Amino acid sequence: QVQLAESGGGLVQAGGSLRLSCAASGRTDSSYAMGWFRQAPGKEREFVAAINWSGGSTSYGDSVKGRFTISRDNAKNTVYLQMNSLKPEDTAVYYCAAALGYGVYRTMSAYGYWGQGTQVTVSS
Numbered sequence: 024q025v026q027l028a029e030s031g032g033g034l035v036q037a038g039g040s041l042r043l044s045c046a047a048s049g050r051t052d053s054s055y056a057m058g059w060f061r062q063a064p065g066k067e068r069e070f071v072a073a074i075n076w077s078g079g080s081t082s083y084g085d086s087v088k089g090r091f092t093i094s095r096d097n098a099k100n101t102v103y104l105q106m107n108s109l110k111p112e113d114t115a116v117y118y119c120a121a122a123l124g125y126g127v128y129r130t131m132s133a134y135g136y137w138g139q140g141t142q143v144t145v146s147s
Contacts, residue, residue: 025049025136027119032141035109039145043104045119045138056122057095057102058134061115061143068131071117072104075127082127086112109145116140 031043045057058073072093073082081093090109095102102119120134128134 027138
């Protein structure tokens, strides 16, 4: 079992930046791919970014490409999402997820472990 805890959300003005963190605990000795998803009110949860177990391969959703950066520090069992040039449409609850495996996964069904989410609100 892996437990995930997100932090770093908050209120920011449009154009600003935030860095989300996701700390993993429990059975972290296996190789896990990590991902970030988000869900805005009244909308389906959508893919934001993903990274493979080593950090050498990443993937981004079209709406965040060029503005967000995913990274990980395996020594700290933590994955990060650096969010720059934030827009009001980035407002959502952001979820961290972990998937057993060596790939980079863009679909929710690949992930077996989820955090509770952290709220990000971008004001115009």
